Amino acid sequence: MSEIKYADIAVVGSGPAGHVAAIQMAKLGLSCVLIGPDHPGTDGRTTALLGSSMTYLESLDLWDGVKAQGQPLRVMRLFDDTSRLVRAPATEFDSSEIGLEAFGYNINNNKLVVALHKDLGSLSGLIQDKQFARSVSLHQDHALIAMEDGTSWQVKLAIAADGRNSLVKEAAGVEMRKWSYPQAAFVLNLRHKDMSHNNVSTEFHTPSGPYTLVPYEDMHTSSLVCVVTPEEAEKLKAMERDALVLELEKRAHHIYGAFELLTEPQIFPLAGMVAKKFSGKRAALIAESAHVFPPIGAQGLNLSLRDIEELASQIKAAFEQGEKDPGSAAILKGYDEARRSDIWSRTAGVHMLNMSLLSSLPILQGMRTAGLAMAKHFAPLRKLLMKAGLDSPARFSKIGD
Ligand SMILES: Cc1cc2nc3c(=O)[nH]c(=O)nc-3n(C[C@H](O)[C@H](O)[C@H](O)COP(=O)(O)OP(=O)(O)OC[C@H]3O[C@@H](n4cnc5c(N)ncnc54)[C@H](O)[C@@H]3O)c2cc1C
Structure with missing residues (x-):
């Protein structure tokens, strides 16, 4: 019979969300295996970690290492570049207006994972199994994760950090709402x-x-994120480099003068996806196994960190009441219920913002224009929007004043 190894928790998926989840679970004093290979270091993206993500990573002693890799974001300015009849005014959001030194820090994804990975080996109770999981089965009192080499992990809770095509989510039978963007x-x-x-x-x-x-x-x-049609993205990628530089400078209205490319272009097709439930039997869905949306407002990984924080808080609270099983039905129900409003409102907000740009419907364009015009001239609204971008709706009233 093939070897079975045991732990309290398996985090399946070793991207940034998986790393943080595994470290968090180990810091709760639970034995944990992080399943997945080392990061390939080929991700050309960067991630802006905002507001409560910074304080959360600080609470896990991870922030100093991550922050050292990035640049602070003190001001965000938006320009309407649509050449439509009614256009929004240029609007600037300054973090000092809500008493912050910066909204957050922007970090190269490869460096982010290296920084998160640094202390993994020194945390007691935490190990990494660097293989891919081959299959996942969920049972009444345990989850079984079969690995590529024929061994298995038996755990009380499987945390799905294995991305959009998550094996754990599939085993849990959780349905997704999915949509695409052009x-x-x-x-x-x-x-x-x-x-x-x-x-x-x-x-x-x-x-x-x-x-x-x-x-x-x-x-x-x-770092540049340029959202265009898939055909135009391919056309830009195929351009001769000098011509591409000129094109990108032009699209930036030459605000920074001449560009020099540091990395090769990469293309990420945009999609939307949200789970109908955020847990199943012996399984908790976090990060892109639970929610995917366009990179507008830098929300994706920030939302994922709030998933992890909430799951940890449900486990901690239950253990303080005498519970000993981190994958109990009560904990998973509590997690599912607690995450709904933040995930659904964030998904809808990003979708609406994106559609207000794409849509030819005057009402949507008008709402965006009016919203930005009001934000420009009305400080309380501007402050509210800034706070809303940084944390979950339930908590953002606590940031600044
Ligand atoms: C252009 C762009 C810009 C973005 N900018 C921001 C931003 O500024 N701020 C922000 O918060 N978010 C941003 N996002 C979103 C953010 O990049 C994602 O939320 C984040 O990278 C997802 O990390 P993750 O750990 O959830 O998933 P992934 O990085 O996809 O990790 C999933 C991991 O699971 C592993 N895996 C898969 N299957 C298995 C298996 N069977 N066994 C073991 N392991 C498995 C994979 O190898 C991978 O390592 C952006 C997204 C895009 C596309």
Whole structure:
């Protein structure tokens, strides 16, 4: 018979969310296996970690290592680049207005995982199994995860951090609502040596989606996320490099002068997906196994960190009441219920924002224009929007004043 190994918890998927989940569970004093190979280091994206993500990572002693890799985002400015008849005014959101030094930090995804991975081996009760899980089965009192080498892990709780095509989610039989967008993110990192970004993130709202430059590794580098149609993304990728540079400078309205490309372009097709439930028998869904949406407002991984924080808080509270099983039905029910409003409202908010750019419906365009105009001129609304972008609706009233 093949070998069975035991732990309290298995986190399946070793991306950024999986790493944080495994570290969090070990810090609760539970034995945990993180399942998945080492990060390949080929992700050209960056992630802006905002507001409560910073304080949460700080509580896990992870923030200093992560922060050292990134650049602070102090100001976010939005320009309407649609050339429509009624356009929104340029609007600027400054973190100092809500008493913060920065909204967050933007970090190269490869460096983020390296920083999270650094202390993995030193945490008692936590190990990594660097294989892919081959199959997952969920039973009344345990979850069984079969590995590529024929061994298995038997655990009380399987945490799904294995992305959009999650095996754990499939085993749990959780249905998804799925939709697509006629858009893809064209992503690369670049240098603008003549001009500094001054820790300002700049977003041009174009009719195909945002063209965003976010402070990257120092004052003269930015990461670009340019949302266009999939065909246009391919066309940009195929361009000869000098021509591409000129095209990207033009789309940036030359705000930083000349560009020099630092990384090869990558394309990420955009999609939307949200689970109808965030847990199943012996399984908790977190991160992209539970929710996927376009990279607008830098929400994806920030929402995932709130999943992990909530799951940990449900387990901790139950254990304080004498519970000994981290995968009990009561804990998983509590987790599912607690995550609904934050995940559903964030998914809907990003969808609406994206559609207000894409749609030819005057009412949607008008709502966006009016919203930004009011935010520009009405400080309380501007502050509310800034806080809403940084945390879950239930908690953002606590940020700043
Ligand atoms: C262009 C772009 C920009 C973005 N910018 C931001 C941003 O600024 N801020 C933000 O918060 N979010 C952002 N996001 C979203 C963010 O990048 C994702 O939420 C995040 O990368 C997902 O991390 P993850 O750990 O959930 O998933 P992944 O990184 O997809 O990790 C899943 C892991 O599971 C592993 N895996 C899969 N199957 C198995 C298996 N069978 N066994 C073991 N392991 C398995 C994979 O190898 C992988 O390592 C952006 C997204 C895009 C597309």
